[in-house]
Each structure stands twice: as C-alpha cells, then as structure tokens.
Amino acid sequence: MGPRLLLLLAALLPLLLAAAAASTGVFHVTRKFPAGGSGGGAASRAHDVSRRGRLLAAADVPLGGLGLPTDTGLYYTEIGIGTPHKTYYVQVDTGSDILWVNCISCDRCPRKSGLGLELTLYDPKDSSTGSMISCDQGFCSATYGGMLPGCTASLPCEYSVMYGDGSSTTGFFVSDLLRFDQVSGDGRTRPANSTITFGCGSQQGGDLGSTNQALDGIIGFGQSNTSMLSQLASAGKVKKIFAHCLDTINGGGVFAIGNVVQPKVKTTPLVPHMPHYNVNLKSIDVGGTALQLPTHIFDTDEKKGTIIDSGTTLTYLPEIVYKEIMVEIFAKHQDITFHNVQDFLCFQYVGSVDDQFPKISFHFENDLSLNVYPHDYFFENGDNLYCVGFQNGGLQSKDGKGMVLLGDLVLSNKLVIYDLENQAIGWTEYNCSSSIKIKDDQTGATYTVEAHNISFGWSWDLLNS
Numbered sequence: 321m322g323p324r325l326l327l328l329l330a331a332l333l334p335l336l337l338a339a340a341a342a343s344t345g346v347f348h349v350t351r352k353f354p355a356g357g358s359g360g361g362a363a364s365r366a367h368d369v370s371r372r373g374r375l376l377a378a379a380d381v382p383l384g385g386l387g388l389p390t391d392t393g394l395y396y397t398e399i400g401i402g403t404p405h406k407t408y409y410v411q412v413d414t415g416s417d418i419l420w421v422n423c424i425s426c427d428r429c430p431r432k433s434g435l436g437l438e439l440t441l442y443d444p445k446d447s448s449t450g451s452m453i454s455c456d457q458g459f460c461s462a463t464y465g466g467m468l469p470g471c472t473a474s475l476p477c478e479y480s481v482m483y484g485d486g487s488s489t490t491g492f493f494v495s496d497l498l499r500f501d502q503v504s505g506d507g508r509t510r511p512a513n514s515t516i517t518f519g520c521g522s523q524q525g526g527d528l529g530s531t532n533q534a535l536d537g538i539i540g541f542g543q544s545n546t547s548m549l550s551q552l553a554s555a556g557k558v559k560k561i562f563a564h565c566l567d568t569i570n571g572g573g574v575f576a577i578g579n580v581v582q583p584k585v586k587t588t589p590l591v592p593h594m595p596h597y598n599v600n601l602k603s604i605d606v607g608g609t610a611l612q613l614p615t616h617i618f619d620t621d622e623k624k625g626t627i628i629d630s631g632t633t634l635t636y637l638p639e640i641v642y643k644e645i646m647v648e649i650f651a652k653h654q655d656i657t658f659h660n661v662q663d664f665l666c667f668q669y670v671g672s673v674d675d676q677f678p679k680i681s682f683h684f685e686n687d688l689s690l691n692v693y694p695h696d697y698f699f700e701n702g703d704n705l706y707c708v709g710f711q712n713g714g715l716q717s718k719d720g721k722g723m724v725l726l727g728d729l730v731l732s733n734k735l736v737i738y739d740l741e742n743q744a745i746g747w748t749e750y751n752c753s754s755s756i757k758i759k760d761d762q763t764g765a766t767y768t769v770e771a772h773n774i775s776f777g778w779s780w781d782l783l784n785s
C-alpha cells in the first residue's frame with residue numbers, strides 16, 4: 321500500500337446509480353477531486369531544476385468528450401508515451417496532481433471502453449526509453465518529503481490516489497518519453513517530447529475499473545511539482561500557464577499550454593499555499609438578489625473554500641448554500657413538481673428555461689464574476705425534462721461538506737486561464753468551438769490554437785504527424 325493512500329472517512333453517496341426504469345440511460349458524473357481534501361500534493365517537494373531563460377514553446381492538448389451527465393460526463397485528451405510511442409487517452413483533471421496510465425501488470429484493468437476508444441496498457445519493458453523509479457530516487461523522496469521507511473534501491477516508488485467519487489488508483493512510478501503537440505503555426509503543431517515521471521497503475525478501484533467510461537488513465541493538471549505541467553515547466557519546455565474551454569455544445573474544446581493573448585480575461589488571485597485551485601468567493605447572487613449567507617461559509621481552510629476543478633462533472637455546494645440557491649431558483653415556479661431520476665432532482669418544463677429562470681452569479685475577489693445560466697445549471701434529459709446540476713455537498717463525503725466545488729457544469733463554455741506564474745486564475749464567456757491565440761516565446765509570434773473534438777470510435781493519430 322502506498323503511503324499517499326487517502327482514506328475516505330465516510331461512505332460517499334454513490335454517484336452512479338443503475339438506470340431507473342423510466343430514464344433514458346445512466347448519468348455519467350465523475351468527481352476526480354481527491355478525497356480527503358488535500359490531494360497529497362502538499363507533501364511533494366522539488367528536486368527539479370528550474371532552467372530560466374530557456375525558450376518556451378506552447379502546446380496544444382487536443383480534447384474529446386462532453387461534460388454533461390447525459391453524455392460522457394468528462395473530457396479527455398490523447399498523449400503519446402514511450403519509444404516507439406503509443407497513444408493513450410487520459411481524463412483531463414485540474415483537481416489532481418499526477419499523470420497515470422493503466423499498466424501491463426494490471427489484470428483487472430478495462431481492456432475496452434464504452435467510449436469507443438482503443439485502450440492500451442503501458443509496458444515499461446516495451447519502450448526503449450522507459451524505466452522504473454525506485455524509492456531511493458530523487459523524485460520519490462521529493463514526492464514524499466523524504467526517504468520512505470524500509471526503502472532499498474530495488475523497491476519501486478509506489479503511489480496511491482483516492483478520488484472523491486470513490487474511485488482509486490494504486491501503482492508505481494515510472495519514467496519515459498512523453499510526446500506532445502507543440503504549437504508551430506496557426507492551427508498547426510509539430511511533435512515535441514520530454515522525459516517525465518508518471519504512475520503505472522496496477523490496480524484501479526471503483527469507476528476506474530469498469531468498462532463503461534473507461535480511459536487509459538488521468539492527467540492531473542494540479543500545481544504540485546509531480547504534475548506533468550510542473551515537470552515540463554521545470555525541464556524548460558513550457559510556461560506554467562494553461563487554459564481550457566470545455567464545449568458542451570459540440571464536445572471537446574480548446575486546451576492549451578502557454579501564454580494566452582486572446583481573448584483577454586480578468587483574473588482573481590489563487591489562495592496561496594493550497595494544494596488545489598482555491599479562489600476567494602465573496603458572494604453569490606441569484607437573479608440579482610444576493611443570498612444572505614453566514615460570512616464564514618466563504619472562508620478557506622483545509623475543509624472549506626472554493627475550488628475550481630475540471631475533473632468534476634457537476635457543482636457541489638455546502639448544504640446551506642445549496643438550499644438557499646434552490647429556493648431562489650424556484651421562487652417564481654412554486655407549481656413545479658419534482659421527481660427523482662437516479663440521484664437528480666428533475667422536473668417537466670415546456671418553454672425556454674433561459675427565459676424563465678434566473679442567472680446565478682458567483683462573485684470573487686478582484687471583482688471577477690462567474691455567470692451561470694439556466695441552460696448550464698439544468699441539463700436536459702429527454703423531452704422537456706430538466707434536471708438540476710447543483711448538488712448538495714452535505715450529502716457527500718465528510719471532508720467535502722463545507723466546500724464549494726465548481727466543476728464542468730459551471731466552467732463549460734468559458735475560456736478559463738490558470739496562470740501559475742502569477743498565481744491567478746481567470747475566465748471569460750467564450751465560444752469553445754472556435755480558437756484562441758497563444759504567444760510563442762520562441763519566435764514572439766502569436767499563433768491560433770483551434771478547438772478539437774476527438775471523435776468516438778476512431779483516432780487520427782495527431783502525434784504521428
């Protein structure tokens with residue numbers, strides 16, 4: 321058992337229930353924010369050398385998937401690993417810190433995916449550039465804040481992560497060549513590579529072991545030194561800035577690493593020294609009316625605070641916030657009758673929800689607002705049937721009870737920029753099927769990065785070009 325195992329203190333409400341008789345199918349939601357609150361990233365320490373002054377390129381991370389509970393409930397990308405390289409599909413998650421893929425040593429890993437993607441098990445012996453990380457190596461002691469007890473040079477460096485939806489992964493760290501798409505012109509890329517350390521997952525639990533939504537692994541875009549972004553940045557390959565635009569209209573969207581110059585976004589500071597993307601939420605209003613909430617609701621500590629997390633499908637609110645928001649949303653619709661479809665509160669409605677229900681605004685430090693429209697916080701499940709995407713966090717794990725966890729539900733159809741160099745995060749409403757402009761530090765030129773939608777059932781190997 322790896323030392324980073326984060327135990328779930330309370331049983332989680334199962335998020336994926338079998339389809340109810342009357343519904344159209346199973347809803348797909350993921351909550352990849354690590355259980356236990358502090359994803360373990362805090363313990364990691366750097367051994368990496370920052371090479372300032374190197375010329376940094378931008379990267380295009382092609383997206384697929386669609387973050388609606390009625391669709392895939394997640395977004396994924398494809399990466400190349402090894403020599404010769406193979407393609408892996410991994411869920412994109414800003415709430416966790418490591419990249420891992422299913423390993424050859426895993427006998428109960430899914431071989432087929434309900435998403436129609438071809439899955440591949442990673443075999444370090446199959447790659448001329450692959451190697452195991454032993455527990456006496458720098459990466460391991462940096463990750464765990466010192467040498468593990470009983471460590472000898474022949475023992476692997478293990479890892480274990482448990483996620484908020486009850487899924488988990490355990491395995492050991494390996495190092496190999498990662499291939500990614502470097503932006504080389506308007507809408508153009510060329511292959512680039514860097515050696516990185518990532519997890520070889522030998523045992524997956526919960527949802528990660530099932531075929532339904534199976535992918536090859538998860539790519540954590542967290543801030544800790546163990547993330548791929550941090551490793552690429554300390555190798556002098558990229559800037560520690562990335563952006564995503566998750567498209568719920570056409571699927572996929574834009575994901576890029578580098579300095580975004582268009583669109584311009586307003587930002588709010590990240591709360592310092594937190595393992596996740598914590599921001600300071602100041603107030604919430606529904607249809608222009610501010611919710612009257614105790615001010616401590618918005619404090620930040622280990623079990624409280626507001627987190628931006630692309631690996632979570634929905635949005636979880638502390639019970640008191642959830643109840644107030646629901647009262648205000650339905651204040652003018654007292655006649656609506658609700659019924660449960662799986663875990664969701666649903667209702668029949670004929671007409672445009674955008675015309676008849678209020679806009680919700682979350683207001684953050686530095687005067688930045690996040691506007692959420694009825695078509696975002698309700699999702700349609702068949703004809704005239706709408707379900708509420710906000711979830712009562714009070715029904716979730718003990719640790720998550722006091723958190724505002726802002727997932728794809730509210731982050732979609734916006735360009736969200738994570739500027740880790742300036743410790744700020746910002747967003748603006750945007751057409752995620754279009755393109756953004758990135759500045760290339762190597763040439764000083766600005767290049768467009770287009771939206772992608774990696775399709776189901778087939779793959780043009782972008783990394784082969």
Ligand SMILES: *[C@@H]1O[C@H](CO)[C@@H](O)[C@H](O)[C@H]1NC(C)=O
Nearest residue numbers: 362364365366368369370545
């Ligand atoms: C991460 O790496 C940076 C730069 O190498 C270092 O300054 C910092 O202390 C490291 N952070 C942690 C939490 O280990």
Ligand SMILES: *[C@@H]1O[C@H](CO)[C@@H](O)[C@H](O)[C@H]1NC(C)=O
Nearest residue numbers: 402403497499511512513514
């Ligand atoms: C990795 O990138 C370097 C340039 O940075 C290139 O010379 C080398 O051929 C690449 N290796 C592979 C396996 O693509």
Ligand SMILES: *[C@@H]1O[C@H](CO)[C@@H](O)[C@H](O)[C@H]1NC(C)=O
Nearest residue numbers: 385386570571572773775776
């Ligand atoms: C994008 O992919 C999703 C599923 O991944 C599919 O439903 C959608 O039709 C695709 N959109 C376009 C524009 O091809």
Ligand SMILES: *[C@@H]1O[C@H](CO)[C@@H](O)[C@H](O)[C@H]1NC(C)=O
Nearest residue numbers: 569750751752753754755771
């Ligand atoms: C979004 O951008 C795409 C690609 O440029 C375009 O086809 C589409 O019409 C745009 N959608 C809206 C609502 O403007």
